[in-house]
Amino acid sequence: xxxxxxxxxxxxxxxxxxxxxxxxxYEGELVMLGNEPQPPYQRPxxxxxxxxxxxxxxxLFIRPEAFFEVNAIDLRVNAHVDxxxxxxxxxxLSNGKEIFWDKLVLATGTRARDLPLPxxxxxxxxxxxxxxxxxxxxxxxxxxxxxxxxxxxxxGLEVTAVxxxxxxxxxxxxxxxxxxxxxxxxxxxxxxxxxxxDRGAEMHCGxxxxxxxGKDGKVASVKLADGRELACDLVLSAVGAVANSELAIAxxxxxxxxILVDGAGQTSHEDIYACGDxxxxxxxxxxxxxRLESVQNAIDQAKAVAVALTDADHDHSHDYDxxxxxxxDQHHIKLQIAGLSNGYDDAVLVGDTSSDSFYVAYLAKxxxxxxxxxxxxxxxxxxxxxxxxxxxxxxxxxx
Ligand code: FAD
Numbered sequence: 067x068x069x070x071x072x073x074x075x076x077x078x079x080x081x082x083x084x085x086x087x088x089x090x091x092y093e094g095e096l097v098m099l100g101n102e103p104q105p106p107y108q109r110p111x112x113x114x115x116x117x118x119x120x121x122x123x124x125x126l127f128i129r130p131e132a133f134f135e136v137n138a139i140d141l142r143v144n145a146h147v148d149x150x151x152x153x154x155x156x157x158x159l160s161n162g163k164e165i166f167w168d169k170l171v172l173a174t175g176t177r178a179r180d181l182p183l184p185x186x187x188x189x190x191x192x193x194x195x196x197x198x199x200x201x202x203x204x205x206x207x208x209x210x211x212x213x214x215x216x217x218x219x220x221x222g223l224e225v226t227a228v229x230x231x232x233x234x235x236x237x238x239x240x241x242x243x244x245x246x247x248x249x250x251x252x253x254x255x256x257x258x259x260x261x262x263x264d265r266g267a268e269m270h271c272g273x274x275x276x277x278x279x280g281k282d283g284k285v286a287s288v289k290l291a292d293g294r295e296l297a298c299d300l301v302l303s304a305v306g307a308v309a310n311s312e313l314a315i316a317x318x319x320x321x322x323x324x325i326l327v328d329g330a331g332q333t334s335h336e337d338i339y340a341c342g343d344x345x346x347x348x349x350x351x352x353x354x355x356x357r358l359e360s361v362q363n364a365i366d367q368a369k370a371v372a373v374a375l376t377d378a379d380h381d382h383s384h385d386y387d388x389x390x391x392x393x394x395d396q397h398h399i400k401l402q403i404a405g406l407s408n409g410y411d412d413a414v415l416v417g418d419t420s421s422d423s424f425y426v427a428y429l430a431k432x433x434x435x436x437x438x439x440x441x442x443x444x445x446x447x448x449x450x451x452x453x454x455x456x457x458x459x460x461x462x463x464x465x
Contacts, residue, residue, distance in 0.1 A: 068168045069094045071375065072157060074147045074313065075173035076100025078108065078364035079342025081128045083171050086372030088137045096139050097165060099157070101146035104197055105131065110361060112200055113224035114395050117207070118231065123197065150317040152335065169375055172314060172325060172333070172340040173368065176307035176359060181216065185278030190285035191301045194221055203300065209233030212298040214288045216275055218245040220394045222304035223258060226267050227396040236267040237296055239288070243272045249403070251413040251426050254438050258396065265397055307359060309344045322346060324357040329385020331371035339375065341367040351387050352406060360392045389454040391446075398422070398441075404449035405436030417442070 071087065073080045076098050084098055100106065107126040115121040134141045146160040156166045178193035180186070192203050206213075211234050215222045218240030229236045238245075244255035263269050274291035278301055288296045309324045320326040320334035324346030331339045331347075342364040346357040370386035392403045399422065407413075410428035417424025425439040427449075437449035 067094070068092070068375065070167050071096050071169045071171065072165055072167040073098045073171045073173055074157060075175055075310075075342070075344070076102070076106045076141060076143065077173060077175050077342065078106070078128065078361055079175070079368040080171070080173035081106045082365045082368035083173060083341060083372050084139045085129075085133075085137065086369045087376060088139070090372055090376035092372075092376050094168075096137075097167075098134075098139055098141045099145040099147055099159070099165070100141070100143050102196060102198070103144055105129075105134075105141065105143060107197060108361070109195065110393075112197070113194055113221050114228065116197075117194075117200055117203070117225065118228045126197070147313060150313050150338075152317055155337065168337065170338045171331075171371060171375075172338065172344060173342045173364075174310035174313065174344045176309050176343040178303065179306040179308050181303040181305055183275060183277055185280055185285070186303065188278055188280040188285045189283055190280075190299065191278055191303060193303050194225060195307070203302075206300040207232055207234065210235070211300060212296075213237070213300045213302065214239065214296055214298045215302045215304060216288075217302075217304035217306070218242070218269070218271065219248075219304060219306065220246070220392075222302065223262065223396050224394060225302055225304065226262055227265070230262075230265045230267055231397075237298075238262065238267055238269050239273045239275055239290070240269075240271045241274055245269070245271065249407070250401075250438050251407070251410075251428065253413065253415050253419060253426055254401070254440070257419050257440065258399075258401075261397060261399060307343070309346075309357065311344055314338075314340070322355075326355075329370070329382055329387060330374035330380060331367060331386065332374065339371045341371045347386065349387050351389070356390075356406070358388075358390050360390060362391050363388065389450060391450055400441055400443075402439045402443065402446035403436065404439075404446055405434075405453045407436035407438070410435060416445070 106128045111121050147157045148160045149158050156164045158164050178195050213229050213234045213236045215238045218238050226236050245258050277289045279287045311321045311325050314325045315321050325340040327340050327345050327347050331341050343359045346355050348355045367386050374380045394401045407428040410430050412429040414427045423441040425442045425445040428436040439446040
């Protein structure tokens with residue numbers, strides 16, 4: 067019988083693991099260790115309504131304080147795990163305290179990718195992943211300040227939208243020739259380019275950055291590869307995220323751009339599981355290994371881990387292999403994505419891109435694999451049902 071489970075990481079996946087463990091009847095000790103000062107909170111609003119000031123900090127919390135008490139979850143904040151001991155089956159916190167476990171769950175998420183540029187360490191060059199990051203940015207989020215956003219992905223564009231509404235001058239620099247290139251079709255990229263341009267942001271795609279220049283230790287400008295220099299008060303580096311897998315690497319677990327797990331979330335160590343953004347797993351649906359960064363993935367994979375931990379007869383018949391879905395809010399537009407469109411050979415636009423409500427269906431060998439919807443929730447929900455239902459009939463070739 068499992069007497070003690072320790073969850074490292076008090077985010078979306080960590081909380082869901084703990085909640086489902088209790089719902090499934092786990093009665094042993096349950097400790098959750100998070101290295102942030104706040105109780106577990108949702109990250110999506112950080113680049114949306116929380117940044118704009120339209121959401122109070124309390125509204126970010128995933129569960130009220132009482133939830134942890136009622137469910138006997140020993141939540142410890144400001145508790146950074148320094149390393150794992152496999153021999154003694156323990157974790158060691160940065161204050162030296164050692165905590166033992168029978169089973170361990172790693173739900174450590176991701177962190178912002180470093181910007182490999184001279185000047186990236188200047189004051190005023192920020193990333194956005196946490197409440198503390200937003201607090202650091204807030205004093206410069208005032209009308210007339212000049213913001214340069216490096217990276218035209220979801221977070222960069224959501225912050226651009228909020229910043230424009232709040233009256234900042236915003237320039238977006240994207241190294242690729244179009245926005246969101248990794249995840250959406252050219253039609254959707256063009257739509258968002260026009261949206262942000264219409265709302266007054268300067269958008270530059272295919273533009274390299276060579277350095278960030280400072281004055282008295284503070285950011286002053288961004289130098290571009292074509293020789294231009296943009297004066298600014300704040301730079302947001304939004305060039306992607308990397309998995310927090312150092313604990314697993316140091317302990318000798320299998321890691322490859324994410325902690326490697328099977329369909330039950332089990333790592334290469336039989337007593338250690340992992341879930342959420344920090345994890346890479348093989349998807350039969352997509353014929354390749356994937357690492358997802360989304361709330362859907364954090365919640366559903368955490369449930370799979372908790373089920374595996376509480377079901378002694380777990381037989382892999384319900385292995386985790388989701389139809390991924392995401393969303394992004396920018397100005398009055400809600401983009402919803404069902405499925406991964408990588409490897410599509412045909413994209414069908416349904417509706418009119420000037421109407422602010424349309425969708426793009428992605429096909430591979432005549433089969434629907436993903437749908438990107440712009441203010442069109444019906445097509446999103448339908449796509450989740452249809453793609454989710456049919457996939458086993460006709461597996462996709464590896465991308
Ligand atoms: P996290 O929520 O990141 O939690 C991991 C926790 O573990 C963190 O608190 C971290 O500090 C802690 N930790 C790490 N290492 C240690 C350690 N050694 N010791 C103790 N604690 C540790 N997803 C969507 O689906 N839709 C969106 O619109 C969307 N918007 C987003 C906007 C922003 C600005 C960001 C940052 C993310 C957004 N996401 C969105 C992604 C989504 O928030 C993540 O996929 C989700 O939070 C992943 O949950 P997680 O539990 O795996 O990781």
